[in-house]
Amino acid sequence: MIQRITTLTNYLFYRLINSMSLGFYLLGAFAFYWLTFMQRTPEPEYFILVIGFFGLLISFFSTLSVASMANESKSYPLFIRLSSRIEFLIALITTSLLFTLILQLLFALLVLLRNDPELTLGRVLEIPPLWLSINILASVVALQASDFISYGWSRVCIFGLLALALVMGDNDGATLEWLADIFRNIANQSAASGTAQIQFSQALNASADFLTGDFMGSVGSIFNGLFWPFRAIIDGVLNGYFSSTQAWAPALLLIFASILFLLAADFFSSRDMILRED
Amino acid sequence: MSLTLGRNQILGILGPNGAGKTTLLRVLTGILPPNSGEIVPLAGQWPKIGFKPERLHFPERMKVRQYLTMMASMSGYSRRETPAAVDQILQLVGMTSAQNHKISKCSKGMRQRIGLAQALLGDPDLLILDEPGDGLDPIGQQEMRAILQMLREQGKTILMCTHRLNDVKALCTDIAIMSRGEIVYTSSLSKVTESSGNTQIICDGNLDTIRSLLESLNPGIKVIENRVELAQEALSLRRDVLRLLLSAGHDVLRIERPEASLNDIYAKMIRQ
Structure with missing residues (x-):
């Protein structure tokens, strides 16, 4: 061998x-x-x-x-x-x-x-x-x-998961906050455009709340952990020890x-x- | 699908394009996992396999000897054993004088020999060859046949896929015909050639005068101009036929038993 x-x-x-x-x-x-x-x-x-x-x-x-x-x-x-x-x-x-x-x-x-x-x-x-x-x-x-x-789909799965981890696992949840803000803005615009859009607007607001809620916070910290070794290496090198x-x-x-x-x-x-x- | 192949045998797999010959070889060599089922070797243990694919691609910048040395090392020869093993294989396939040629400079025939040489390294029990005679000139084909014949005599088992019926006739001990992914016919080559040829009795003149008498003996008897054809089922009546011919004053010039043509059997099986 x-x-x-x-x-x-x-x-x-x-x-x-x-x-x-x-x-x-x-x-x-x-x-x-x-x-x-x-x-x-x-x-x-x-x-x-x-x-x-x-x-x-x-x-x-x-x-x-x-x-x-x-x-x-x-x-x-x-x-x-x-x-x-x-x-x-x-x-x-x-x-x-x-x-x-x-x-x-x-x-x-x-x-x-x-x-x-x-x-x-x-x-x-x-x-x-x-x-x-x-x-x-x-x-x-x-x-x-x-x-x-x-x-087949193996590559899409692996790199999709990696991309998801990158989005979810950023250090302070800024990406999710950014996404939630976009949802809220669209929701506000929809609500302002007429009563017919109210349900859609409510769904978007609910999604924004979900993204910034406790559950996603916990999921984010798990994904965050995946990138900890890279941060630890950079911190260690920069600190000199x-x-x-x-x-x-x-x-x-x-x-x-x-x-x-x-x-x-x-x-x-x-x-x-x-x-x-x- | 079931194939039986013993020592000293050369099995030729015939079939039209798309019949599944190459796929079968790939499954046997482990390149392709079977879609369903499994491959169970009859002997219980997988034989050591040497494989020459149909389309030969090599690392073009390598020299012939360098490539075979690498293959010898992959086949488990130690650094000490490798030079002798490579020399022996080069001699066997007639490439000793071209051993320092770059592969990119080799002709199609030489590439076939390199393909065979790499397959033989490691002393495989089963040699799987996809179109071994492809691209060889008539002399090259003869030499390739001689090499394969010699390998068979040495106890190697060879499985080969080919379109060339002449190669099959000259080399194989057994044949299998594939069509639409299935083996539709297997037989030893000797049985194939024995099986279906009608015996013919050739006489000196036209036999029209005794045609009805002869044909009334058995439906397997046909009279065509100066010859009587006896099918397998009428063969037992050959003495009676000869007696009738002689008593009618005809001379028998010769009795022939033409071999059934492999082409005919192949065409028949594929049409079925």
């Missing part, structure tokens, strides 16, 4: 670095450097967070690229030799993480050499768990977005990644492997 995963990883990495995508990633990296670091000597927290975000982007998009390459009919003879399809998923994620890590380290090296941020050893030691956990999560989220893994609770954030991201990976594996194991003929 390890031998097959290693071989597949080598193969997918070979495909990735021999494809046009490599050029796009390098161009993207230079554009990102120009936008974020060209004009300044970064503070350590800026360095950690911005390159962490760079890793998230590369990890997400390189997973999509590798998944697209794996989704070609060239892969049939490889599939036949697997004892479990999960081997392919592991190789895919490993390839993308390896590629991201190399690009991220080169990017960091470029910033270190050209912009000379003042990094202490303590701050350098903070970096690996943060960057790695974010990269792994981004890569697994990208799996759900790729044609190789998802099919992690509290004992904040230190759990990378581990929590890895737990999210594991759940999404299991979901992807489940989709993948029952998928028709009719791959793209080129």
